[in-house]
């Protein structure tokens with residue numbers, strides 16, 4: 001990935017370039033805090049990030065450093081700003097007229113809210129999977145190929161890229177013989193894995209997931225959870241979940257938001273669930289609040 005990719009949505013004549021990879025060279029200058037170790041590099045950083053819908057403040061001066069190639073869970077009671085935070089990472093809030101953002105969201109050295117950043121290009125680097133599976137009314141193959149097409153990467157080996165994405169999404173084995181059937185004919189869990197395949201086909205750096213398993217049964221949920229852990233070997237995953245057991249099971253880091261869009265605590269998941277610093281977080285984790 002390069003800064004230039006964020007600045008232009010049209011300059012995708014990148015056939016001669018390797019696929020975007022995390023940890024891109026040349027982007028570390030502005031994020032070089034001197035504290036990033038070789039094992040844990042910050043890929044996303046919110047600096048004093050506030051989001052408003054009209055007069056209402058949904059996120060309150062959030063500071064957070066999200067490490068690369070790990071699963072970061074975002075938890076907290078309903079209405080505390082979890083989805084708003086997630087959507088602020090790839091500027092999905094731009095699509096809400098009343099939304100207004102203060103502060104910075106730095107992605108690999110670039111403030112995504114800088115005037116010259118193209119949100120469409122940004123969303124190619126930071127993909128998203130939503131709560132309800134939302135495949136297009138197209139074939140399985142075309143669903144996955146869609147992301148490649150939009151990015152101008154639908155060259156000769158689309159089929160191979162489609163198969164690779166389906167394999168990464170742990171779906172290939174189940175659909176190998178029906179790639180031309182409608183994505184809508186799959187089960188809910190399969191549809192969600194299809195949406196994950198669609199999100200990873202263009203090879204983003206980050207995958208944002210907004211309660212990706214909340215509409216699924218326990219078996220399908222378990223498959224998605226296994227998949228998320230595997231995806232973190234290659235991608236940086238940020239997942240909003242209402243399910244604290246799920247956060248505890250699959251995430252490396254956990255961010256706890258509480259009422260008013262305040263990020264109260266962010267730490268290793270084990271620490272958050274076993275020995276949180278803040279009483280309010282403990283109350284929330286133990287069910288006394290929220």
Ligand SMILES: Nc1ncnc2c1ncn2[C@@H]1O[C@H](COP(=O)(O)OP(=O)(O)OP(=O)(O)O)[C@@H](O)[C@H]1O
Pocket residue numbers: 053057058076077078079080081082083084085096098
């Ligand atoms: N499009 C919008 N327009 C106006 N207000 C909004 C919009 N989206 C969210 N809000 C408000 O912003 C606050 C935070 O909402 P958000 O959806 O981010 O919370 P959440 O923690 O994800 O909630 P939930 O767990 O219920 O999904 C809430 O008060 C909500 O009503």
